[in-house]
Amino acid sequence: MTEHKTGPQQQRPSRPASARRKSRWRWFVLMIPVLLVSGFVISKRSAEATDASGKPGTFEARKDNLTITVVESGHVKAQQSTDVICEVEGSGMEIVSIVPEGSVITLEDVEGGKIICELNSSNLQDNLNQEQVVFSTAKASYTEAQEGLLIQKKQNESDLAEAELAVQFGLMDLRKHLGEAVAGKLVEDVDRDPNAPIDVTALLTLLEDPSSEGGAAKQKLKELEDAIVLAKAKLTQADQELTSSKKLRDANYAPEIEVQQKELTVQSYKIQSEQASDTLDLYRRYDFPKETRKFLSDYREAQRELERTHARNRSRLAQAQAKLESARASYELHEARVAKLQRQISGCIMRAPSPGIAIYGTSDDWRQRREDPIEIGDMVHKGQKILTIPNSGLMGVELAVHESSVDKVKVGQQAKVTVEAFPDQAFPGRVSSVAPLPDPQQGWLDPGVKVYTTHVIIDGSHDFIKPGMSAKVEILVEELHDTMIVPVQVVANRDGKKVCYVYSVGGPESHVVETGAFNDVFVQILSGLEVGEEVLLSPPKLLSTSPSDKTNGAGK
Numbered sequence: 276m277t278e279h280k281t282g283p284q285q286q287r288p289s290r291p292a293s294a295r296r297k298s299r300w301r302w303f304v305l306m307i308p309v310l311l312v313s314g315f316v317i318s319k320r321s322a323e324a325t326d327a328s329g330k331p332g333t334f335e336a337r338k339d340n341l342t343i344t345v346v347e348s349g350h351v352k353a354q355q356s357t358d359v360i361c362e363v364e365g366s367g368m369e370i371v372s373i374v375p376e377g378s379v380i381t382l383e384d385v386e387g388g389k390i391i392c393e394l395n396s397s398n399l400q401d402n403l404n405q406e407q408v409v410f411s412t413a414k415a416s417y418t419e420a421q422e423g424l425l426i427q428k429k430q431n432e433s434d435l436a437e438a439e440l441a442v443q444f445g446l447m448d449l450r451k452h453l454g455e456a457v458a459g460k461l462v463e464d465v466d467r468d469p470n471a472p473i474d475v476t477a478l479l480t481l482l483e484d485p486s487s488e489g490g491a492a493k494q495k496l497k498e499l500e501d502a503i504v505l506a507k508a509k510l511t512q513a514d515q516e517l518t519s520s521k522k523l524r525d526a527n528y529a530p531e532i533e534v535q536q537k538e539l540t541v542q543s544y545k546i547q548s549e550q551a552s553d554t555l556d557l558y559r560r561y562d563f564p565k566e567t568r569k570f571l572s573d574y575r576e577a578q579r580e581l582e583r584t585h586a587r588n589r590s591r592l593a594q595a596q597a598k599l600e601s602a603r604a605s606y607e608l609h610e611a612r613v614a615k616l617q618r619q620i621s622g623c624i625m626r627a628p629s630p631g632i633a634i635y636g637t638s639d640d641w642r643q644r645r646e647d648p649i650e651i652g653d654m655v656h657k658g659q660k661i662l663t664i665p666n667s668g669l670m671g672v673e674l675a676v677h678e679s680s681v682d683k684v685k686v687g688q689q690a691k692v693t694v695e696a697f698p699d700q701a702f703p704g705r706v707s708s709v710a711p712l713p714d715p716q717q718g719w720l721d722p723g724v725k726v727y728t729t730h731v732i733i734d735g736s737h738d739f740i741k742p743g744m745s746a747k748v749e750i751l752v753e754e755l756h757d758t759m760i761v762p763v764q765v766v767a768n769r770d771g772k773k774v775c776y777v778y779s780v781g782g783p784e785s786h787v788v789e790t791g792a793f794n795d796v797f798v799q800i801l802s803g804l805e806v807g808e809e810v811l812l813s814p815p816k817l818l819s820t821s822p823s824d825k826t827n828g829a830g831k
Contacts, residue, residue: 330778331811331813332813333778333809333810333811334810334812335809336760336761336808337760339758339797340755341754341755341758341792341797341799342753342754342755344749345676345683345684345749345750346748347675347676347748347750348674348746348748349672349745349746349747349748350746351670351671351672351741351743352665352672353631353665353667353669353670353671354669355666355669357628357663358664359391359660359661359662359664360659360661361656361659362618362619362657365398365657366656367656368396368654369653369654370393370649370650370654371393371394371395371651372393372651373635373650374391376633378391378632379632380630380632380664384627385627385629390624390627391626391627393623394623396619396620399620403617406612406613407613410613413602413606413608413610414606416602416605416606417603417605417606420598420602420603421599423598423599424596424598427594427595428595431588431591435588437584438580438583438584439581441577441580442581445574445575445577445578446458446574448573449462449570449571449573452491452492453570454482454487454492454493455488456481456488457488461473461478462571465571469575473571475567479496483496492566492567499555499558502551502555503551506544506548506550506551507548509544510541510544510545510548513541517538517540517541520533520534521534630664631664631665631666633664634662635648635649636648636649636661636662636663665742667740669736670732671704671731671732671733672692672733672748673728673730674729674731675726675727676709676726678725678727683750684706684750688705688706688750688751689705689750689751690704690706690749691704691748692746692748693746693748694744694746695746695747696744703733704734705731705732706730706750707730708730709727709729710727712727714727755791755799758791759799759801759804759806760797760800761775761804761810762796762798762812763798764812765811765814766790769785773790774787775800775803775811775814776811776815777808777809777811778809778810783811786804787803788801788802788804
């Protein structure tokens with residue numbers, strides 16, 4: 276029984292239980308040859324024994340019950356257990372408190388969240404405080420980037436609407452100047468060949484067509500043409516009045532000054548007519564092409580600005596999204612770090628996961644032997660088992676079955692378990708598993724020995740049975756009723772056949788027999804003998820049989 280100190284350090288037993296069990300097993304292996312030799316001598320002496328008349332020792336073949344069992348030793352082990360594992364990452368975590376080994380964890384402890392182990396989390400708490408400061412900054416940057424993206428989207432919408440409006444206004448100004456049809460024709464020509472010069476003459480021809488739709492340019496042309504017509508009409512009228520005045524003057528009906536006034540009027544209208552023609556010519560040659568090119572240029576520039584606006588919007592939106600993604604990545608990174616540190620700190624406090632008995636794991640400190648149990652002050656690492664809490668309500672025995680018997684052992688077979696601590700009490704059980712492959716070789720065992728790990732569950736709940744106790748298991752392989760049996764030593768191998776020698780006055784008679792199941796004492800005879808026949812306990816010319824010979828002779 277392990278003793279525990281009340282302080283932070285606990286006393287250890289002078290010798291670990293595993294070492295004591297290993298020592299007993301070595302002693303048992305060393306004693307096997309001695310036991311075999313002793314058995315051989317006893318068997319030989321009994322075989323050579325004779326009665327007072329000199330008759331050799333015999334056995335009368337009989338029908339009886341034959342129980343076939345496999346007996347092995349092992350140790351008690353919980354069939355269900357809960358491991359308390361260190362989940363904290365890092366170079367090592369110091370154990371600051373742990374329940375004493377062997378402590379009973381009750382259901383009330385589990386429901387109440389009893390702390391069974393605690394690790395030093397001071398460094399983790401410092402890291403968490405620093406990371407939370409960085410996380411707050413990252414969160415603010417992330418929020419700012421989110422708002423920035425929304426602002427940029429709204430700004431892009433405004434810039435795009437303004438640019439689209441400028442294109443619409445440019446086209447409207449061009450249509451107002453030339454008329455919708457002529458403006459459409461001009462835009463179509465320019466779209467087809469942006470570098471082609473504007474054909475002003477063709478445009479004027481279209482504008483002067485009476486069927487064409489009017490625009491500001493056509494109205495201007497009409498006004499200038501009307502001014503010429505009006506000036507010419509006034510000039511004609513002035514010429515007529517001048518001619519009439521001259522005739523009246525010549526007839527002495529009108530004074531000379533009236534004629535002179537009429538001449539001035541004619542001269543004035545002539546000048547007006549010439550000016551109107553010049554104005555129309557100047558407009559057709561200069562003002563109209565200039566205004567047309569300006570309106571067309573404004574429209575084309577508005578279209579180009581719309582394209583630039585689309586490009587700027589895409590670029591600014593991409594920048595805002597990239598900033599947001601960067602801020603989000605930083606935010607999520609630090610958020611994950613904070614959450615991880617919180618989980619790590621939470622993992623430093625380990626609470627009772629299930630009822631049972633607390634069993635220490637082994638130390639992982641390079642300065643100590645690995646089989647030493649952990650203690651307060653030890654450093655543990657992620658994945659290291661700190662405690663095991665076996666379920667005392669479901670116990671079993673782990674044993675190693677020799678390869679010569681493993682084919683007889685099947686899952687579900689009944690078994691009888693005797694615990695070394697309670698030798699007078701047998702516990703019923705059943706085989707729960709048989710390893711499909713042999714165990715790895717142990718360095719100090721015979722390398723030719725193959726054993727298979729087998730588990731036997733003990734029926735019922737026995738609180739006094741503790742994990743690690745030594746136990747012997749007798750597995751019931753088969754139970755034959757009313758079958759013929761003889762001792763295993765009477766069957767010999769002769770020329771590849773199994774033979775029994777039946778006693779007679781004239782000398783032993785050999786009977787070829789067919790054997791069946793067997794145990795350490797008796798073997799089943801399927802054919803070759805009759806009930807009541809006496810078989811020699813020691814076959815002729817075979818005064819001794821080794822354990823391997825018995826097996827070979829009795830096996831089917």
